[in-house]
Amino acid sequence: MDVHDEEIEESSDNEVVNVSGEYSVTPWQVDGVVDYNKIVQDFGTRLITPEIIEKLKIISGNIHPLLSRGFFFSHRDFDTILDAYRNGDNFYLYTGRGPSGHVHMGHLMPWFFTKYLQDTFKSRLLFQITDDEKFLYSQHLSLQEVENYAYDNILDVIAMGFDPKLTRIIIDTKNIHALYPLYLEISKRLTFSTARAVFGFKPSSNIGMIGFPAIQAAPCFLPSLIEQKPTRVLIPAAIDQDPYWRITRDVAEKMGYYKPAQIHSKFVPSLEMNGKMSSSKPTSAIFTTDNPETIENKISGAYTGGQPSVGLQRILGGNPDACPVFWYLSHFFDDGKDSFERSLKCRTGNLLCGECKSDLTTQTKLFISKFTRRRDQARNKIGSFLYEDNPFD
Amino acid sequence: MDVHDEEIEESSDNEVVNVSGEYSVTPWQVDGVVDYNKIVQDFGTRLITPEIIEKLKIISGNIHPLLSRGFFFSHRDFDTILDAYRNGDNFYLYTGRGPSGHVHMGHLMPWFFTKYLQDTFKSRLLFQITDDEKFLYSQHLSLQEVENYAYDNILDVIAMGFDPKLTRIIIDTKNIHALYPLYLEISKRLTFSTARAVFGFKPSSNIGMIGFPAIQAAPCFLPSLIEQKPTRVLIPAAIDQDPYWRITRDVAEKMGYYKPAQIHSKFVPSLEMNGKMSSSKPTSAIFTTDNPETIENKISGAYTGGQPSVGLQRILGGNPDACPVFWYLSHFFDDGKDSFERSLKCRTGNLLCGECKSDLTTQTKLFISKFTRRRDQARNKIGSFLYEDNPFD
Structure with missing residues (x-):
């Protein structure tokens, strides 16, 4: 038994529901013993193989410790991204943060890896701050409080040292004008029954929550609008985010875009026993x-x-x-x-x-x-x- | 039997579901013989009484024929609006149009009445163009086509002669930045079960449709943000729009705003027998x-x-x-x-x-x-x- 698997946190900015018999990963908590091999099976992702690491090593010359240590362990189309890059086709990075509190060290881990990818590939990065999501899901935070956290968290993102020429931070409520046409195209292609099956919506879910997955999906296609041609996107994020991108991948080709590729991390352990690493603790x-x-x-x-x-x-x-x-x-x-x-x-x-x-x-x-x-x-x-x-x- | 009741159209820009035994008013069609007295009972609105018309006459000096002929026949809080006006408290007007095609004469009727209200009360008017809604509900229109209709339809709105100093046209996709914070506040307060009961959403409904009622509700509260104090709003629109405003009224006071008042018109007959007046015919x-x-x-x-x-x-x-x-x-x-x-x-x-x-x-x-x-x-x-x-x- 690995305590790291037991003491896990909602490390990522936006959470999704996946429930199996042995463990449960929901937007609000992670319960049970997470078997990462089983998640890969359940979610239908692929383990990062030595061949993929070798392929990356040939391009980058070095392998980030978070990859060699297996913290990033799963992917979708990461190999395709590498092959395309070798053929002269660069990609955008996309990751994000839900500003429901201050940033802790667990949040930084995927960001370190994202910076490594940006430095290695000189890729443009879209960093989404989902203040809308955190407001819609919060029991107690006002929109103003979430926006205050958004600007607080942006300081952490910038402090990571991302390249200002290659990095843009999207705050959902501030940049909704850029996201909304994509939101409409995506949300039109997602039925309630699909969203309910993936995210576990209930009759008591508010209607803002139900539309939100299409807001989170929008930056996957924004690079294609910016570049005025279909443009590949790679998302480094914790594995619990995969369902968001799974439904995004389902609509991508119907919209004329590449399916977003992903590289998935494990969860980050709490400092405490049997607790989750969490802003609320x-x-x-x-x-x-x-x-x-x-x-x-x-x-x-x-x-x-x-x-x-x-x-x-x-x-x-x-x-x-x-x-x-x-x-x-x-x-x-x-x-x-x-x-x-x-x-x-x-x-x-x-x-x-x-x-x-x-x-x-x-x-x-x-x-x-x-x-x-x-x-x-x-x-x-x-x-x-x-x-x-x-x-x- | 009144043929006008049988040959009715989806005259208004955004449609809602109301189904009773005798008639059915849905977002897509109106079936059966509409009994307007029964709608008033079913929806819980109030008939416009001679007392209200008299009250309006004292303020305005004249009564618009669409009111004296009973085309506008029902309301919510219109009397309160008039009383507040007499006490020096003006209101905003808010109406709209869903740009799914060209404008026909039926569409103009509530606009004539809105212009009469603006001229009489010197009220500011927000005119919402719901291009997002028409895209989400359309089987065949692209977002670009809907936006083309939006600009086409705006010409009709301006041709009505509304006062440019007192009138602003909101195009949802263009002005989403102004609407989105209100959308979040409203959508957070509306559960899926409420929205389903009011609008008849199905598992096959897309998730954009499900969030849309909160976008249509947002301009009800925008005047309060513009004026920086709770500000009354009067909505002239066809009766089929009432459910939108009913759910908006349910959240208004929780958000610190006035409930939007409404004045409702009947439907507009088709030129054909047993057909609906419709852009698609x-x-x-x-x-x-x-x-x-x-x-x-x-x-x-x-x-x-x-x-x-x-x-x-x-x-x-x-x-x-x-x-x-x-x-x-x-x-x-x-x-x-x-x-x-x-x-x-x-x-x-x-x-x-x-x-x-x-x-x-x-x-x-x-x-x-x-x-x-x-x-x-x-x-x-x-x-x-x-x-x-x-x-x-």
């Missing part, structure tokens, strides 16, 4: 806006794969596979060699949880401190990133 | 773009309340109550005295259908000729009417 996650003391407290209280006592830890060793502290160290800060050594020392009882927590605290404080500086600088750069102020030429 | 209607020869042919072939032969007509007399030719003459061209005399001569066999058709042809050709001139001049005035170019100060 502040102790489960490190936010980019957390101060050093908060970071110390959260990591200090984090769940680990260690034994109940130092004595038992020395005798039995810990379990790094079930340890969110190890997960964060290995995915954010350690290189492969560090990780292997840390793992070995943990399993053999030669490393105590306090040491790992101390390492993670130091590294995280340093990371957040640097990120905060870039985030502050981002305030002066917003205009050059917003689609409305400055669409691609 | 060109012989059933006179379009503002028809040339003189077409007008002659259509009226020449029109159904009448006359007898099968001249001889029988002389003996038995005709039935003006069941005659669309009489209906158009009386509602568009004759004054009350003319109508009464024409009706008397018809019933007593002293007027043949050919004479009425000849009168209607002459008058219609003259009317359309003048309208065409104003329509041509409208091309230079579009900018001053479009909401996007020039919202109210």
Whole structure:
């Protein structure tokens, strides 16, 4: 049993429903033990093979650790994207964020990978902020509050270091004029029965929710309008987003566009046991806006794969596979060699949880401190990133 | 039996479902004998009383023939609107058009009445062009074709002579940025089960259709945003639109706005027997773009309340109550005295259908000729009417 699979978060910006007997991934929570191989089967996606990684390596010269470590593990048409690129046909990247709160480190992981793809392929990136969705789904947030989070979250996006020449941020309520004609073309092709089957709408669902999937699908085709020719799009996002793109792929060719390709990540573990990493559970996650003391407290209280006592830890060793502290160290800060050594020392009882927590605290404080500086600088750069102020030429 | 009730059209721009045992008014057709008193009961609206007409007369000094003839016959809160006006609180007018084809004379009738209200009260008017709706509901129209009709139909709206200082035309796809925040607030408050009950959505309905009622509701509250205070709105439209405003009224006060008031018209008869006046049946209607020869042919072939032969007509007399030719003459061209005399001569066999058709042809050709001139001049005035170019100060 992998604790990472049990303690999962709604890491991505827009969530979808998939329910099987063993696990349930809904717009609101993830329950049960997620078997990623089973998701791939259930969703009909494909595992990323060594051949695809080799193909990427030939083009890019390097493989991002999130790929070699298997955090990005599944895809649709990623191989086609690579083949087209080798034939001189570049693609747009598209990902997004639902601004229902502050951004935490889990949110950043697909963004790091997206930046790697942008840097590698010099691809244009559309980054959608779904303030409309978060308002429609929220029990308590006003439209103004969601919009405040939208501008707060944009600072995080810009702080990631995306290329301002190649990146445009779409805020749904601000850029609806650009999305709406595509929304109409897409929504006309999606029946309620299809949407209900995919997203689990109920009679009590509001009618805004029901139309929303077509808003989220629209940026898949916006590049074709910008480029004035059918243009490929690659979406890096967590696997729970796949149903959105599945229905988008169903309508794409009828509309004269390529089916959007995808590369899917796993979920990000919580710092706590049996909890989800979630904006609504502040102790489960490190936010980019957390101060050093908060970071110390959260990591200090984090769940680990260690034994109940130092004595038992020395005798039995810990379990790094079930340890969110190890997960964060290995995915954010350690290189492969560090990780292997840390793992070995943990399993053999030669490393105590306090040491790992101390390492993670130091590294995280340093990371957040640097990120905060870039985030502050981002305030002066917003205009050059917003689609409305400055669409691609 | 009144042929006017049997030969009815989808006169208005956006249609709704109401089904009872005796008649059925759906977004796509009107079947059966419409009993307007029963509609008032079924919909829960109120008949316009002599007291209300008297109240209007005190303010306006004159009563529009479409009101005195009972073409506008039902309302919600029209009396409240008049009382508020007398207390110094003006209101916005809001009506619209779904651009699925050219405009015909039936479409103009509520617009004449809207112009009367604007002239009387000096009210600002929002005129919504629901190009999105017509695209979502159409089996064959492309978005581009609907947009072409939108600009074609705008010429008719401007040719009506609305005050450019007091009138703004909203084209949904062009002004969605202004409507979308209201759409979100409204759609969040409407459940699928409510929308299904009111509009009869089916599993095969597309998800764009399902969200659309909240787009049509949005201009009811836009005046409150423009004026930065809760602002009353009066909607002149055919009675089949009432369900849209009923659900809008249900959410209005929760959103801090007045419930939109309405004044409802009856339907407009076809020129043909047992047919609907409809853009999809060109012989059933006179379009503002028809040339003189077409007008002659259509009226020449029109159904009448006359007898099968001249001889029988002389003996038995005709039935003006069941005659669309009489209906158009009386509602568009004759004054009350003319109508009464024409009706008397018809019933007593002293007027043949050919004479009425000849009168209607002459008058219609003259009317359309003048309208065409104003329509041509409208091309230079579009900018001053479009909401996007020039919202109210």
